[in-house]
Amino acid sequence: MTDGLSRSLAGQTWDVVIAGGGNAALCAAIEAAEAGARVLILEGAPHAYRGGNSRHTRNFRCMHHGDLGPLVETYDEEEFWQDLLRVTRGETDEELARHAIRNSAECLPWMQAHGVRFQPSLAGTLSLDRTNAFFLGGGKALVNAYYLTAQDLGVTVAYDAQVSHVGIEGGRATHVIASIGGQIISIAGRAFVLASGGFQADIDWLARAWGPSARNFLIRGTPYNRGVLLRDMVDQGALTVGDPTQCHAVAIDGRAPKFDGGIVTRLDCVPFSIVVNRDGQRFHDEGEDVWPKRYAIWGRLVAEQPDQVAYSIIDSRSIDLFMPSVYPPITADTIPDLAGKLGLPVDAVADTIAGFNAACREGQFRPQELDGLATSGLTPAKTNWARAIEQPPFYAYSLRPGVTFTYLGLKVDRHARATGPEGPYENIWSAGEMMAGSILGQGYLAGFGMTIGTVFGRIAGQEAAAHVA
Amino acid sequence: MSLDVTLQTDPGAISDDPVQEARRQIEICNACRYCEGYCSVFPAITRNKVFASGDITQLANLCHNCRGCYHACQYTAPHEFDLNLPKALGAARVDSWERFAWPSGLARLLQSHAAGLVVAIVLGIAAMILAIAALPGEGPGFYAWLGHGAMVAIFLPAFLLPLAAIAMGLRSYWHEVGGQAVTLHDLREAAISAGTMRNLSGGQGQGCNFEKGERYSNARRHVHQAIMYGFLLCFAATSVATVMHYLLDMPAPYGLFSLPKLLGIPGGLLLVAGCFGMIVLRGKADPGLGAPGRSGGENAFIWTLGLAGLTGLVLYALRGTALTGPLLALHLGLVLAFFLVTPYSKMAHGFYRMAALVREAQLRRLR
Numbered sequence: 134m135t136d137g138l139s140r141s142l143a144g145q146t147w148d149v150v151i152a153g154g155g156n157a158a159l160c161a162a163i164e165a166a167e168a169g170a171r172v173l174i175l176e177g178a179p180h181a182y183r184g185g186n187s188r189h190t191r192n193f194r195c196m197h198h199g200d201l202g203p204l205v206e207t208y209d210e211e212e213f214w215q216d217l218l219r220v221t222r223g224e225t226d227e228e229l230a231r232h233a234i235r236n237s238a239e240c241l242p243w244m245q246a247h248g249v250r251f252q253p254s255l256a257g258t259l260s261l262d263r264t265n266a267f268f269l270g271g272g273k274a275l276v277n278a279y280y281l282t283a284q285d286l287g288v289t290v291a292y293d294a295q296v297s298h299v300g301i302e303g304g305r306a307t308h309v310i311a312s313i314g315g316q317i318i319s320i321a322g323r324a325f326v327l328a329s330g331g332f333q334a335d336i337d338w339l340a341r342a343w344g345p346s347a348r349n350f351l352i353r354g355t356p357y358n359r360g361v362l363l364r365d366m367v368d369q370g371a372l373t374v375g376d377p378t379q380c381h382a383v384a385i386d387g388r389a390p391k392f393d394g395g396i397v398t399r400l401d402c403v404p405f406s407i408v409v410n411r412d413g414q415r416f417h418d419e420g421e422d423v424w425p426k427r428y429a430i431w432g433r434l435v436a437e438q439p440d441q442v443a444y445s446i447i448d449s450r451s452i453d454l455f456m457p458s459v460y461p462p463i464t465a466d467t468i469p470d471l472a473g474k475l476g477l478p479v480d481a482v483a484d485t486i487a488g489f490n491a492a493c494r495e496g497q498f499r500p501q502e503l504d505g506l507a508t509s510g511l512t513p514a515k516t517n518w519a520r521a522i523e524q525p526p527f528y529a530y531s532l533r534p535g536v537t538f539t540y541l542g543l544k545v546d547r548h549a550r551a552t553g554p555e556g557p558y559e560n561i562w563s564a565g566e567m568m569a570g571s572i573l574g575q576g577y578l579a580g581f582g583m584t585i586g587t588v589f590g591r592i593a594g595q596e597a598a599a600h601v602a
Numbered sequence: 603m604s605l606d607v608t609l610q611t612d613p614g615a616i617s618d619d620p621v622q623e624a625r626r627q628i629e630i631c632n633a634c635r636y637c638e639g640y641c642s643v644f645p646a647i648t649r650n651k652v653f654a655s656g657d658i659t660q661l662a663n664l665c666h667n668c669r670g671c672y673h674a675c676q677y678t679a680p681h682e683f684d685l686n687l688p689k690a691l692g693a694a695r696v697d698s699w700e701r702f703a704w705p706s707g708l709a710r711l712l713q714s715h716a717a718g719l720v721v722a723i724v725l726g727i728a729a730m731i732l733a734i735a736a737l738p739g740e741g742p743g744f745y746a747w748l749g750h751g752a753m754v755a756i757f758l759p760a761f762l763l764p765l766a767a768i769a770m771g772l773r774s775y776w777h778e779v780g781g782q783a784v785t786l787h788d789l790r791e792a793a794i795s796a797g798t799m800r801n802l803s804g805g806q807g808q809g810c811n812f813e814k815g816e817r818y819s820n821a822r823r824h825v826h827q828a829i830m831y832g833f834l835l836c837f838a839a840t841s842v843a844t845v846m847h848y849l850l851d852m853p854a855p856y857g858l859f860s861l862p863k864l865l866g867i868p869g870g871l872l873l874v875a876g877c878f879g880m881i882v883l884r885g886k887a888d889p890g891l892g893a894p895g896r897s898g899g900e901n902a903f904i905w906t907l908g909l910a911g912l913t914g915l916v917l918y919a920l921r922g923t924a925l926t927g928p929l930l931a932l933h934l935g936l937v938l939a940f941f942l943v944t945p946y947s948k949m950a951h952g953f954y955r956m957a958a959l960v961r962e963a964q965l966r967r968l969r
Contacts, residue, residue: 250806269805271637271674273673277816281817390683395676459629462610
């Protein structure tokens with residue numbers, strides 16, 4: 134960032150200042166610009182990493198009656214709501230949730246009209262072609278399309294621009310303080326949209342919230358969601374929703390990068406394996422259900438193990454049963470050799486596997502369905518796909534918790550307006566992960582983060598533009 | 603059936619070997635699959651879990667360098683996985699052509715250095731000047747400068763020998779990728795893919811990301827079509843003329859409304875316009891997303907093709923003037939050079955691309 138650009142950003146009062154540069158921020162920017170507002174996006178990441186966690190997403194959950202874009206049949210409000218109720222176990226706000234669901238239908242054509250392309254659901258995904266519209270090229274292609282649309286609408290974008298503070302006087306925001314390319318500047322505006330995500334990339338914060346074991350967690354998404362602005366708003370008395378100590382974590386390959394490993398670090402072998410911890414002991418039923426319904430539980434389970442690590446072990450009969458993993462398995466011809474390569478206590482692992490094998494019964498192993506092939510007399514039991522691990526070579530993958538997002542968010546109303554200590558702020562709106570805890574208080578529903586971001590991003594942009602019109 | 607996981611690579615182990623590096627990147631793509639809708643490469647990737655060298659060669663030649671996947675990729679630099687699939691497949695692709703060519707050093711030379719092709723052109727033109735000066739003309743039109751017999755004596759071997767070299771290369775290719783007996787269905791599918799440049803459509807007709815970065819455009823698809831159809835029309839014109847000469851006893855020169863001219867003139871115009879457009883587009887495109895180190899050779903090839911078309915048109919326009927002799931030497935020299943370097947220049951891509959499309963149609967059929 135040049136001094137000239139910094140001066141030009143600081144030297145005027147913008148109609149709408151948007152903190153963040155992911156899906157929600159972009160939807161807000163496009164709506165506000167189309168309403169005639171002069172819009173500034175302050176994206177904390179450099180250009181190459183713009184888009185927050187949106188760049189890792191791949192689909193959009195959408196209500197519809199009859200075929201819509203790539204979506205088939207019907208997915209109505211009630212079914213959508215029940216799906217959400219199930220995963221959140223009631224930790225949601227029905228009014229906001231139904232508002233997001235109802236608005237999702239008209240979002241899909243809006244997205245297409247603003248450059249987003251969809252494709253039929255991907256190979257190897259659960260049959261989501263009724264509920265989730267997949268982006269051609271994934272979330273980064275969506276982010277690129279929105280930046281191009283915003284650029285064509287005259288939106289100004291500053292990269293490497295981290296907003297650290299919103300200046301608020303009597304319920305009304307006047308400016309933000311941002312560090313742009315290392316320079317601290319104050320940027321004045323008439324309306325503000327805060328869409329800068331959660332705090333999952335701030336490991337210290339995670340460790341304070343969750344406990345010191347969080348230092349061993351991997352962060353699946355952007356390293357730029359450090360919650361700086363969220364913390365600033367909380368410090369200024371903004372009302373929040375969502376459990377401040379909780380994050381959504383899934384079990385991913387333990388060799389994944391600390392940040393930004395994204396989709397490819399996914400590991401799908403657990404149901405066909407046994408999983409042992411650092412001490413060579415099993416700790417949970419690996420065959421409880423199909424993996425997409427269980428991977429989130431395993432994030433938490435692994436987080437509770439010593440050193441927050443676990444190892445999934447299979448034999449040669451199971452190596453071809455799951456989606457390819459990006460990391461090659463650790464391979465050995467005997468269980469003791471495998472345990473040695475993993476650095477696990479050899480005798481404990483051998484005993485665990487021998488005990489498991491002895492508890493396996495005769496029966497038909499059917500990898501595509503819940504086959505009921507369960508162990509007998511073993512604790513913890515394995516209730517499906519319990520086939521002895523006995524045919525070399527043997528394979529292992531390490532598992533660690535991978536954090537997707539945090540639940541703490543700003544409290545908003547159905548107009549996406551954030552709430553201060555004395556009631557709704559006059560001119561501050563919030564969208565995306567930064568307020569998603571209002572609706573998604575627990576669990577996760579595939580593609581719903583993008584639904585919340587798109588619906589409330591658009592609303593925030595419209596409301597902010599109307600406020601300054 | 604067990605899987606040979608020893609073929610799998612560490613996603614963080616960036617390699618200097620083109621095949622190994624392409625394998626590393628393809629494995630990452632196969633674990634992601636977000637790009638499935640762009641072109642044939644990604645659905646082809648999902649048919650495997652591990653990739654033998656022949657699989658990599660096939661995928662590399664199936665890739666049309668549309669670059670959609672690069673711009674959509676969440677793992678491009680500065681991410682530690684450092685994905686650049688268009689470049690990695692480009693490198694594996696030229697590596698395969700250079701491996702299959704005979705002699706292989708010549709392919710490497712001509713694809714790496716523009717100068718190689720320039721030398722070939724100069725030699726081609728010099729050879730034609732010498733031929734025109736030394737051999738007697740015999741007959742009307744261009745034959746007054748160089749007789750029909752002499753032309754055939756020079757161009758028949760210059761056409762057939764490179765084709766034989768290409769055939770040997772294709773045989774090696776087919777063996778390496780494990781190709782099977784070809785059916786009419788496979789050929790038809792491949793011809794439709796090439797004829798419509800389906801793999802440059804971006805999957806939905808929006809085009810590719812060649813010259814406008816993240817924005818889609820059909821410009822490259824269109825100029826490539828112009829070059830391809832222009833070339834085929836010129837080739838058809840020559841073929842028709844050969845038939846007319848030998849079977850119908852209708853020797854050249856032909857009038858404007860004869861079949862050779864009705865095919866050849868539009869063909870030449872398309873070829874020239876297409877090559878000009880391609881050079882303009884390549885000037886705007888990011889060289890970092892193409893086959894590394896081959897840009898000079900590729901540009902020289904396009905210039906050769908475009909100039910061959912242009913000199914052919916000028917030659918026809920200025921027929922019967924004093925410039926005919928020099929222009930004839932220039933044109934025939936360019937054509938001669940173009941033919942002779944076919945197995946060793948970017949021209950080879952057309953043959954290997956067709957082979958890859960045939961193999962892809964076959965794999966889809968056998969699935």
